[in-house]
Amino acid sequence: MDYANEKLHEEKVFKDPVHRYVHVRDRVIWDLIGTREFQRLRRIKQLGTTYLTFHGAEHSRFNHSLGVYEIVRRIVDDVFSGRPEWKEGERLLVLCAALLHDLGHGPFSHSFEKVFDLDHEQFTQRIILGDTEVHDVLVKVSPDFPKHVAEVIAKTYKDKQVVSLISSQIDADRMDYLQRDAYFTGVSYGHFDMERILRVMRPKEDQVVIKQSGMHAVEDYIMSRYQMYWQVYFHPVTRSAEVILTKILHRAKALYKQEYPFKQDPIHFYSLFETNLTLEDYLKLDESVILYYFQMWQDEEDPILRDLSKRFLNRQLFKYVEFDPAKEYKKHSELEALFKKAGIDPDYYLVVDSSSDLPYDFYRPGEEEERLPIHLVTPSGDIRELSRESHIVNGISGKRRTDHKLYFPADLLEDERTKKTTKRQIKNY
């Protein structure tokens, strides 16, 4: 039998707390899971610094990737299989894309991407197409197969129906992470009736639509997403940890540029600092490597690098206040001046962080971030956009919500030496 259709002698299962079991029958999937690039995802947390807010959120991207695969497997094998509008030939392609869609994530992706101008999506492409174990597996299916997998993940694949299973406003990626992140954090948001949603998904021309009878389950999913964003993903304490993490990386880079004599050479960071990162360099980066350096840096001479590293490892985070950048920019520069006067470098210790989310949107062609809407299909086959049918979704559709906070180390301000100026600063709030 050819490799693409090869089945395992006996189905393998992974015990999964969210989906009960993840089922694998295809040899290709099994081999992909065994590659070093995929196993590396075990050393990268799904939610970055969130574990410092919700202690249960220690789960990895490995976890999530298996989950997305399992959801797509259920859609294509249990729901779509046999339907005329579904192309059975795309089955293995979409399963592989589901499994590998987050392959390029690095440690604490959000901060690293910002500081070093990286893009995990681009690395996913490079891993799939480059000289890797993953590529070796995929290419055994067919010479074009790696490229097609990469295209599905990049949303450039010609068949948009396949793409939308993984990337749309209601896709397997989101359905997994909402439930998984809710499970591990223990919050009571993030629950919705996925069983129902799967049952009402239908392949239809170049998209995946939802039978109208399942509209309420979709509303519930949209609300879950909204709540998870504001309750978990944008939690101000998590962002505080991220602010510190970002500043550690900035500081290390700045010191390197100044030829600061690190006690131990940060060899893993060299190519990051010099922006000539190779794929092999990147694959060596995981969260244990980063945390190892933060441990080392706790003993560095440089007071800022030392202090920030300690803060991150021992969870002595910055405090925060609400901040309106539009109105309060003047206040901000006054505060900067006061910080400097107090001997505290505002570049590292006075940080504005903003979070923003658009919970759902209908299609607005030409907009910066075009979003494909969720379409309902009526019993008579008509297609209707979700927010026109649902009061609830209409109530939040297209309404961007943004939150700005100003982060600073409250403890430093209580330090003896800065007391006098501090008092004045505190009055500012």
Next chain:
Amino acid sequence: MDYANEKLHEEKVFKDPVHRYVHVRDRVIWDLIGTREFQRLRRIKQLGTTYLTFHGAEHSRFNHSLGVYEIVRRIVDDVFSGRPEWKEGERLLVLCAALLHDLGHGPFSHSFEKVFDLDHEQFTQRIILGDTEVHDVLVKVSPDFPKHVAEVIAKTYKDKQVVSLISSQIDADRMDYLQRDAYFTGVSYGHFDMERILRVMRPKEDQVVIKQSGMHAVEDYIMSRYQMYWQVYFHPVTRSAEVILTKILHRAKALYKQEYPFKQDPIHFYSLFETNLTLEDYLKLDESVILYYFQMWQDEEDPILRDLSKRFLNRQLFKYVEFDPAKEYKKHSELEALFKKAGIDPDYYLVVDSSSDLPYDFYRPGEEEERLPIHLVTPSGDIRELSRESHIVNGISGKRRTDHKLYFPADLLEDERTKKTTKRQIKNY
């Protein structure tokens, strides 16, 4: 108000997936959680290598420690409070002991302790009594307080009732880990009615007893424990990962003793290799440090260290077969000879591993590992030992179950070069 009785201005809560919320009112507890020694537990997995079998088991000892604290808090505040046989004065002591009972755990404790002859319980003592942030907090309660906390954890404290809340055959430690490990692995064992058990616990002279009406809940707990041991804790795949981990450490130590030129100096291991580990050295060890070295060692010249490190990181584990050391010791030495002939060092690649558990035992004075039995109390106040009342517990009481397995790298044996000898070896099984 004195420090021991100081309450937080407002109760703090941690969202916990197992107990919903962990509640903190006491300033002492809050301060302990904030110490670097306690935060370090975030970087040590609760279940060591189990995440390579059950991908959800990525939770840390930080998680579990908060859970044990919360269970004890509920016992003393909601169940025991006001009962004449409970000494309210021991409340803070037992809360601190609950929170800190695992403080001395190092990375992958089981393997490290075996290879380097360490004892995490001894390190718990040293952290509590030594020059640490934890000690600084505890000593503010009273000069003797650190010593008392250490004694409770070491089971040498004079009041055995206090000790048994944390260390007995039905204690807060076990009640938390069974539920927590079940939650994160996703297995359906590990559930029992803790609410009910808490409600029927009673302080009674020098122990904690269970009202007879709660016997069935205790039976269920004993069964959960039994199942978790054999389904999760002693899972042969987990043990395979542990075998490899142990052999990595052995190899690194052997190379160090031979003055092998490591590409990067394993400075964090020096004092381990030379068995002159200081408390400060120990506190620097966490799983990110260990995984960092394993990554480095993937690129070492030494083929054994390199191979084993890759196996661990990329989860290419050893296979296993049942093995009876009593009967098959001869087979084992024959196999050793064959391995040597095939150029595979049996010291690293042919390993017998044994697991053994005694699910419950009544009191057998003088036995190697004395266990305090679980006592039921009847409505008339009589005390009865559990296994005499329960058919189920009696059926497994005192029956040690042991399992031996022989681990080896099946893939190596399939290697071209070893094919001929391999065939003969395979015949041995």
Next chain:
Amino acid sequence: MDYANEKLHEEKVFKDPVHRYVHVRDRVIWDLIGTREFQRLRRIKQLGTTYLTFHGAEHSRFNHSLGVYEIVRRIVDDVFSGRPEWKEGERLLVLCAALLHDLGHGPFSHSFEKVFDLDHEQFTQRIILGDTEVHDVLVKVSPDFPKHVAEVIAKTYKDKQVVSLISSQIDADRMDYLQRDAYFTGVSYGHFDMERILRVMRPKEDQVVIKQSGMHAVEDYIMSRYQMYWQVYFHPVTRSAEVILTKILHRAKALYKQEYPFKQDPIHFYSLFETNLTLEDYLKLDESVILYYFQMWQDEEDPILRDLSKRFLNRQLFKYVEFDPAKEYKKHSELEALFKKAGIDPDYYLVVDSSSDLPYDFYRPGEEEERLPIHLVTPSGDIRELSRESHIVNGISGKRRTDHKLYFPADLLEDERTKKTTKRQIKNY
């Protein structure tokens, strides 16, 4: 000790699938649960005819009443206790009101109230104030106590804070039934973080407010309520069963008025038909009595009563189509004519049923159904109305949603004899 403060020798618990345990310490509560009027609630389903749609929904009002009591108990004992704005003296009053708030419900309340012009709230008052076992218990607390309990339930009690625990847009009644009905039906709506809501409830002047930090949990609760209304409570199949039930009662009454010779005298219905229902008559009505009569009526001569009774018991419900009464009233009268021509009485077999809900509303003085809004309290003590703070709630606030359906027996229309006219009728849709 006086009766009001008398505690049970040992706390009693009820195992409850929603709240785990319901705890009773107060003698008064225990005695109320034991009365025949309260035990009668076991024979009245919480969700009327819903079990014909969701087979799990067989739970009784007894169930729910204990649940509301338990929620209020937790609020007053765990959250409000000790707060200056909470009057401890109202504790027993609000507990009794919580337990008894649904006491006056009859069998399949909704239909009975409509057909016989009854009002369960009025019966709750009569039971509490009349010659009943419940009254005997309450009056032992104090002569005024029954009256106060009745006032709290009727929302006329002077202290509105007490009233709002039981009747407001976020009260213990709703919090219990949403969760309970979700649990028993098995739907995945109806979940919200009640633990969190309880923790952020605060007594404040004449109301109960929510700390702003809990706003998202409240949003989630409002959405749960919305979904439960449309997914469960207003489910068209449930309404179909209710339509039939209503028509059975109408028919029986009409026959009685015509002095139809029932095979077995419907003695339990006499006073209903003649609208001179005594309290004792009412207390004898429960769902087993009603179902008993429906069984009898399956064998009656009258074809309509017989047919409708069979339909209800054997779940041969009416089908339905969307119907817009504003536009389609003409169609309706044409259909009526056609039904008559086909020998099917449209009074019983062609029914328009409407459901309507206002998911949340701010205060609109003078409106027909004034609703007290949910108020958030900021850290600085300001009070803000929920829909001004929450995008989500604002999106649905004050927007009444109504649904009209036309019910009819599709099977009858397929009957041989009516075939020709049927065809024409079907064309109408």
Next chain:
Amino acid sequence: MDYANEKLHEEKVFKDPVHRYVHVRDRVIWDLIGTREFQRLRRIKQLGTTYLTFHGAEHSRFNHSLGVYEIVRRIVDDVFSGRPEWKEGERLLVLCAALLHDLGHGPFSHSFEKVFDLDHEQFTQRIILGDTEVHDVLVKVSPDFPKHVAEVIAKTYKDKQVVSLISSQIDADRMDYLQRDAYFTGVSYGHFDMERILRVMRPKEDQVVIKQSGMHAVEDYIMSRYQMYWQVYFHPVTRSAEVILTKILHRAKALYKQEYPFKQDPIHFYSLFETNLTLEDYLKLDESVILYYFQMWQDEEDPILRDLSKRFLNRQLFKYVEFDPAKEYKKHSELEALFKKAGIDPDYYLVVDSSSDLPYDFYRPGEEEERLPIHLVTPSGDIRELSRESHIVNGISGKRRTDHKLYFPADLLEDERTKKTTKRQIKNY
């Protein structure tokens, strides 16, 4: 297409709180669910009087029957389908048998069967084979089909593999009721990993065996069963209600035999009292009918019938003490004498009730109640009996546990008039 293979146009689902959804594709199954005999199961509680102990246990046999069907459907469609040892041709047969296996249950079966010497299994046969809607559906499949369905349920069907899916020591019936009863009562027993058990079930010659790798899941199931029996099914309060129910029926029958003038003729009981019950009579009996009569009988002249009926409806149950019939028979007759002296009829008010269970047994040919053991199959295909492989099961295998209790109305004994004799009686305990 023939009726046996006819599929519904679109799959129907029932929302089920235990299995999430019950799926129906087969026209035959859909039609059976719609019969009046099957709908009647909605008016018969799954757990009889248990709702008086666990208020959540109000679920019906309709509920459970759908659940058993769904489990069997998953076994045959998801697990057995395609395996050579499974005869696909038996699929519809086993699905129908699963759905209908409890069809003959009457109201409060346990008590009715005891008092009136009925046998629900015999009525299941009569309904399937008699002149019923169920029979009309089944016979459309083939003339022999009703007989085969009846045989599978009666365990006389030739193919024992088919029988054992529904009746064995690990069958779909037990797997559903353990989980369902646990869900509705809210107890934490009754959970086991059914998903896993389903995955390891294999058709094998004339039985269904379990892959050895699933042994621990089966152990857990056996323990769940054990706990549910003693914690829920044999709960002494439930048995107290059953004792009273039994005595009501006895009393009514005795009065009838004495030609007592009932206020309302108990026409539904006539044929029961005279033991000439027809199928049609039987089908008219459901719990609403029984409860209707109990309501009537609350107003009867006969003090015993009146008192017992009130007790049952208002849950004023008998108290109980442990009782050893072997040793204490003398005490019992002394007590009887004392009761008589006090004017309390011991035939109705002094009742010994015994419960007994054998949690698991291997095969003991010739024993009164032969049980087919659970067999494990090893990877090499060997068959091993469960209790020889499992310590846990071995510990309880073949050990019958029995519990005797003496029930009596403690309140009556506290009555003024009986005080003197009471004192002496109380001394007896």
